[in-house]
Amino acid sequence: MKRPMKTMDGNHAAAHAGYAYTDVAAIYPITPSSVMAEATDEWATQGRKNIFGQTVQVVEMQSEAGAAGAVHGSLAAGAMTSTYTASQGLL
Numbered sequence: 001m002k003r004p005m006k007t008m009d010g011n012h013a014a015a016h017a018g019y020a021y022t023d024v025a026a027i028y029p030i031t032p033s034s035v036m037a038e039a040t041d042e043w044a045t046q047g048r049k050n051i052f053g054q055t056v057q058v059v060e061m062q063s064e065a066g067a068a069g070a071v072h073g074s075l076a077a078g079a080m081t082s083t084y085t086a087s088q089g090l091l
Contacts (some may be wrong), residue, residue: 023080041060045049067085
């Protein structure tokens with residue numbers, strides 16, 4: 001069986017992999033990671049399911065610190081959680 005091929009950049013490929021294994025995504029869209037957060041938000045809005053058969057819950061925060069706090073809380077509660085950032089956002 002032949003599998004379809006799709007050409008994409010690294011950010012979009014990472015978003016596909018991240019979405020597949022995520023229950024909760026805490027996002028604060030900043031460049032250059034905005035592509036990943038936007039794709040995740042779009043797929044969740046469309047009702048796309050992850051590998052667990054659930055739609056990812058996307059929470060857009062007002063700062064990088066807010067996204068980091070949301071990730072810590074979500075992980076502590078036992079959810080598979082993702083966030084997308086650049087090294088500049090962590091500084």
